[in-house]
Structures are given as structure tokens and as C-alpha cells.
Amino acid sequence: RSDFALKGRAAAKVVILGAGVAGLATAYELGKAGYDCTVLEARDRVGGRNFTIRGGDRVPELDGETQEARFGDGVYFNAGPGRIAQWMVTLDYCRELGIPVEVFVNDNPNAYLFNRGMTTPVRFRQARADTYGYVSELLAKATNAGALDRTVTRSDREVLLDFLSAFGALGDDDVYRASERRGYQTNPGVDAGTLLGPVPSFSETLRYGLGRTVAFPFGYEQAMPMFQPVGGMDAIVNKLADAVGSDRIQVSTRVTKITNLPDGVEVVHSGGSIKADYCVAALPPHILARIPGNLSPQVVGALQSPKPLSAGKIGLEYRRRWWETDDRIFGGITETNLDITHIWYPSYGFNGTRGLVVGYYNLAAAADSYAAMKHVDRRSRAIEQGVHIHGDKYRTELLNSVSIAWRRQPHIEGAWVEWPSYGAAFKLLQEPAGRVYFAGDWLTHLIAWQAGAFDSARKVVTQLHQRVLKEG
Ligand code: PHE
DSSP: OOSOOOSSOOOOEEEEEOOBHHHHHHHHHHHHTTOEEEEEOSSSSSBTTOOEEETTOEEOOTTSOOEEOOOOTTOEEESSOOOEETTSTHHHHHHHTTOOEEEEOOOOTTSEEEOTTOSSOEEHHHHHHHHHHHHHHHHHHHHHTTTTTTTSOHHHHHHHHHHHHHHHTBOTTSOBOOOGGGOEEEOOSSSOOEEOOOOOOHHHHHTTOGGGTTTGGGSTTTOSSEEEETTOTTHHHHHHHHHHOGGGEEOSOOEEEEEEETTEEEEEETTEEEEESEEEEOSOHHHHTTSOBSOOHHHHHHHHSSEEEOEEEEEEEESSOHHHHTTOOOSEEEEESSTTOEEEEOSSSTTOSOEEEEEEEEEHHHHHHHHTSOHHHHHHHHHHHHHHHHOTHHHHTEEEEEEEEGGGSTTTOSSEEEOSOSSHHHHHTTSOBTTEEEOSGGGSSOTTSHHHHHHHHHHHHHHHHHHHHHHO
């Protein structure tokens, strides 16, 4: 059952621009309430940024080459969204559409931390144990020395010391030493195992710079458990498109003009034109702002105000799952301050033969520098950096790769946007401009999440439906 439904049926005709998550969700929800919807999509496939790349897929780039993916059977690369938090409405759509989901491993203590200048990577469990240990020891020392007596009462002191002892794995003397928390050199079994050692100094531990990454999985949007659709994120857009009906979705159809009329909207496109009672424009704002028509200068100005941001990813397919067999990393993310920024290990196909690692997922300037290169050069640079972390197998076991630079994706031209402020422009576009409504993650406080696109679509659909019921 659906957690969202429009009350009462209506029969207005609606033209929806863009078959990304927002556009498809709009068509899906309006369709359930009886509306006659047509979706126009400039690209030759639905989904927008929800883009899962498999063997045989082609990946075009603006002013650039077209890559062709050669991944093996069953291997896929979520080039756009890859993870869903448990509170997000995206999971309700997965349930409603019958899409099985599985856990996306967003935090793995066995994954690595690697900073420029390090000779070998350290496991997160070790970096965390040492950092928590030393910080706890320091605070326990200050407490015991009476340095906090003015702020910590005598009775709170014991409670605080108990907490610090547990949090930092301190000894009875409140000193931090190696424990199983850091991990083992040789694992316990019949033999006791040998602890990983030695513990680096306090000063060396500070140089892990854990502050940069430690809080990431504490975030409301990024906390475990997170989820992904089984078989690829595009299940969401494919199921939505099936429910809308392929006869209602026109792909390879570029919008060239949008005109508000007294009694409707006219949309001219590369294959003709269409007149409808209403229009829902679910395109990126910077693309929408360039389409001629009679939207007011204020509306066009508002559309120009959110700035598109860059992000890039590379999918690296390997002939064997060395990160599992050799490194014992089953999903999760390695963090580095090299410009690859993250390495994602796959959360599907565990213990299988081949597998696909995301060799970089970077933003802003780092993403722009990769975007400026040809695919082979992106690959070489990503591999060179990955070798510092994983050694030669990172190069020698590689089978195939595909990269994406979101600023160079035709008809998308950005990973997501940033508003200078959630001010007047943001507010203006929450309301229709005549008979044209706007939808997308960019109109929410959930930018860069499919949940934002869904939420925006629901809002617009509700507004439009109320108007139709009132105006007939
Ligand atoms: N949703 C995207 C991701 O999880 C982008 C994003 C990153 C959004 C971090 C918010 C915080 O990678």
C-alpha cells in the first residue's frame, strides 16, 4: 500500500519535462489519480542522474568522447545515487514498486584511511581506537588532575571516568594501550593471535587527521544501516517508468520552448509540440533557465540562482575480489585526502568472482580536474593513487572501467546544485509560474538525494491537484 495518495480523481492533461526521479514520480502519482500525463525526456533513456551502467551501455559526454562499458554479466556501476538512508521516502517507493533492497555498507572499520605522505594505509578500526584511546586518556588525566573541577562535579567525575575508560579502552591506570580493538597481526583461533602493534605516539595519532572523516557515519543522512536496490539503483526509475507506461514517455525529445497560455501550456520540442492544461518542469534549474518561452524574468533569474556542482566517479571492474580475499574488506569505504577522495567496495556479490570497485568519488575541484581528462587518463590517475593504498594488484587485476563527470553529462550538466541561500528565489519556485510547476531535489532541503526529488514531486502533485479540483 501507498503512503501517499491524492484524494479524488481528476482528468487534466499534464506535460512533464524530464524523466528523472522527480519527473517520473510526478507522472506516477498523477497517473494514479487519473491524470493524462506525457513525459518528455531529452536523453535516450529514463532516469536522469539515477544511472546504473552495465556491459554494453554507452556513456556520452558533452564535448567529449563516448565510452562503452564492457563490464561482465551481473556487474553494475551506480554512477549516480548509490545509497539510501532508512528514513528516506525512497525506501517506501521501493516497497510500493516491489523492488527488493539490501544493505549498503557505508561504514566499515576494516576499510582504510590513507593520507598523502603515509607509507601504508591504516584500518579505520586502528585509527579510531588510537584516537579515541588517546583523547580519553587525555581527558581522564585532566579530570584526575583536577583541571576540570570547576565544571565537573565530584559525583559526575566518576561517571565521566567510567565512560572514558570504556570509550577509549583505557587500563585501570587510565592509560591507553594496544587492545583487540585495534585489530590483530594474526587473527585469534586455536592460537591466541597477535595484536597489531606497536601503538603510534599521541602526536602520530593526531596526524591521522581522523577529524576529517570520523563524523561522516554519524550524520543523519549517512548513518548505517543504509540500503540499495538489489541489482542496481536504476530499478527505481525502471519500475516507475513501467508503472507510468512507456507509451506516455517520449525519450530523445528535447524541449525548445515553454509558453504559458491563458488556458493551458504549450511545449515545443524536437519532435513537434504538445498542449496541456499544466506543465511540471522537472529539469535541472540551470538547463530550464536556458529554454526560451514566456516565463517571467524573475522566474528565470530564480532558476539561474542555484549553482551546479561537480562530482565524478569511476567504476573499476576486477577479475577477482582481492579486497575481500586479501584485505578482508566486505563493502564500505576507504577515505583518503588524495584527489580520488573515496574508494567504495561493492555491497553486492560478496565472495563472488569478479567485482566492481568505485575508484574515485570526488567533488568540486578534484572532480573538475578528472572531468577535464580523457577516460584513459582518469583511469591511470585513479589507478596510480589506488596503488598507494592497495599495491600492484590495483593495476594488474583490472579488467574494465567507465568514468562519469556529471558536469559533462548531456541535458544534466551537474551532479547537484547549491543555493546561495534558501531565500526568495527558492521560495518563488515552490509556487507555479502560471501553469508551470517546478519539481526536483534542487527545490528541497534534500539536495543530492532521490528522497528530495520524491518529496518535491509529491508537493507539486498535491498543489496541482488541489487547483484542478477547485478550478475544474
Ligand atoms: N547523496 C550523495 C551521497 O550520499 C551526496 C551527498 C553526500 C549528500 C554527502 C549529502 C552529504 O554521496
